[in-house]
Structures are given as structure tokens and as C-alpha cells.
Amino acid sequence: MKTLSSFFIAIAALALAAYYNNSEYMLSRISQLSKQIKPVTSLLTTQTMSSSGTTTFGGLPVIPDEPLTTTAPRKIQKSFLAIEQSEGAGARVRRSIGTPQLRNFSPFLMLDHFAIPPGAGFPDHPHRGQETITYLLSGAVDHEDFAGHKGTIEQGDLQFMTAGRGIVHAEMPRQNADGSPNVGMQLWVDLPKELKACEPRYRDLRAKEIPEVTADNGKVKAKVISGRAYDTDSLKELAYTPVWLLDFTVQPGGHVKQALPKGWNAFAYLLNGTTIFSSEGVSRPVPQYHNVVFAADGDSIEASVEEGAESESRFILVAGMPLNQPIVQYGPFVVTSRDEVMQAMQDYQTYSNGFERANNWESEIGKSMVH
DSSP: OOOOOHHHHHHHHHHHHHHHHHTHHHHHHHHHHHTTSOOGGGGOOOEEEOTTSOEEEOOOOSSOSSOOOOSSBOOEEEEEEOOEEEETBTEEEEEEESBTTBOOBTTEEEEEEEEEOTTOBEEEEEEBSEEEEEEEEESEEEEEETTSOEEEEETTOEEEEEOTTOEEEEEEEOOOTTOOOEEEEEEEEEOOGGGTTSOOEEEEEOGGGSOEEEETTTTEEEEEEESEETTEEOOSOSOSSOEEEEEEEEOTTOEEEEEOOTTOEEEEEEEESOEEEEETTEEEEEOTTEEEEEOSSSSEEEEEOOTTOSSOEEEEEEEEOOOSSOOEEETTEEESSHHHHHHHHHHHHHTOTTOGGGTTOOOSTTGGGTO
């Protein structure tokens, strides 16, 4: 089992200091946005104590208890191409959050549009302090962790993983008969500070469980993964941090008016085709593989596809409640101070404070990549 050396920890401390200094503006911006909502601590009302004495938590409401309207579509704050790059062991990703273009857009930490070819994958690696949401668009991916959890998600399925105080796991693709890659999206979401020490957990959402709704005479189809679209609600209790995740397919001539919770940060990632986003009489076409970041002001987004367009468009619309806390990240560890990052690396190295089960553990699915 590989561990982090003391030398690596020393180098990491220097790198972290440089990263932290470059993050001051973002931390300030997050704080400003977070003032628009209630503090997270005031919302933690559904905690219960298990028989083992550890705190469990049902999650904050994914649909706020307030009217949702579509009277003021949000403007585009910025739009940019997600450039393809290497990641993991042989995987290719288009990363649109977690780069200099868009970093720590609270509560979002990273968004990867990944393609994992045969023989590639993400062997054993740790996490602490965040949740990951994996949405598989084609193929199948196996997962396994040090707590004995195993499973597979296939096309259209999602996995919600809460790392909490610590987890080590592997994510490896199935080998497709035609040699095609396994394609999907993975979103990293920050956890409220009060929940960063919670126990890790998984929640799978199968494609058949996701409500689907059509609108605009059949020209608009929405998969309501999390949140609400056209008076259709998603399943509840998927993640601790409230996040909306909606998958829209829009035919030529189709038009979308989608409400969003006020004060939440929101973006759209373009999977296929060209989508036109409009606000206050200004329309802007956005092509495939671009991330569209919306301004905080407004209550909705308005999107359409040109009547004469050659193909339909498909985009993932995501919104989340910003957290009033600093974000200090070093690789897979997401905490709120530099000291906590150093502690996380030490805990991982010494198999303590959540990483006890990592001692002498290796996943079965990851062995093919390390032997």
C-alpha cells in the first residue's frame, strides 16, 4: 500500500500556501454570495443520533420552501470551452470547474466530462470533506471501497458518494465489447463544515428511477435527477449539500424556461448541439463542450434551439446552495483551513481518524492497473 512520505507533506505545505494565497479573492466572493441565504448551521434541523453514538443527517431540503418563478432569467456571467486533458490512469477528461477559468464556485469544486477507454481508470485513491456525483452517459463503471461497498453504475445511472471524514476507493470501467470508452460526468460538491466529519456513504440512483417530463409540445425533455422541473420533483435524500441536477434535451424550435432557487449558484454544461441562452432581450448561442456560468441575480434560465438547427441540443443544468465557509483543497482533500489539509494527509499516511481501514487494503478492481 503506497503512503505519503514526510518529504511529500513538506512540499505539499509549500504548494498549499501558494494555492491559498491565490484563493483569497474566491473566498471573498463565496462569502459575499453566501450572505444571500440562511447560514447552514441554522438549517441543520434533521440530525438524529444513531445507536452507535455517531451523528447521522438526512440532508438539507433540495427544494427550498419558497415560490419558484421564471420572471427574471439570469444573464450569462461567462462561457468557456472545457479543454480535454489526461487524468487518472489513461482517462481523458474535459474539466470545466476546478481550473483557472472557474475555481471553487461554491458549493462546486470540480466538474469533469470523462471518457475512460479500455485499460484506463481511477485505481485506489482517497477523499475527505466532499461529495461526488457521477452520472454515466454510456458504458458501465465499477466501484469498490475500503468499507466493503461494491457496485456498478450503467448508462443513465448516478452514484452519490459522500466522502465525509475519509474514504479510499477505486472507480474502474467495464470493458465494452466494441472497445468504446465509458463516458460520464463527475461533479465534486463541497460539504458544510459541520458535516465534513460525517461517516462516508453511497446512494445509487438508477436511470429507471429518474422522473422524466416533456414540455413545449414534445420539443423539450427533462430528466429530473435532483430538484424540480415543470412541476415534477426528483427523489429526495440524495446528497447532503442541496444541489439541483437537470438533464435537458431540446429539439429544434424548442424553448425552456426553468426556475432556479434564488441565491444559488448555477451553470450549464453543453453535451451536444448548440443552445441559445437568453436574458433581457439578449440571446447568446453556446456550442458543445462549453460551460455556461450564470449570474447570481435572477430566478431562472431561458434556453432554446434555433428552428432550423441541424440537431437537437443536450445540456446539464446544475444549481447549488453556496456555503458560507472557506474552501481549502489539496488534491482529494477538501477542508476549510491549511492546518486541516496537513491533518488530512497525516491521517491518510498513518491510517487514522477515518482512514483506519486503508491499512493493507487494496481494491480487487484496481489490481489490474498496479500489478
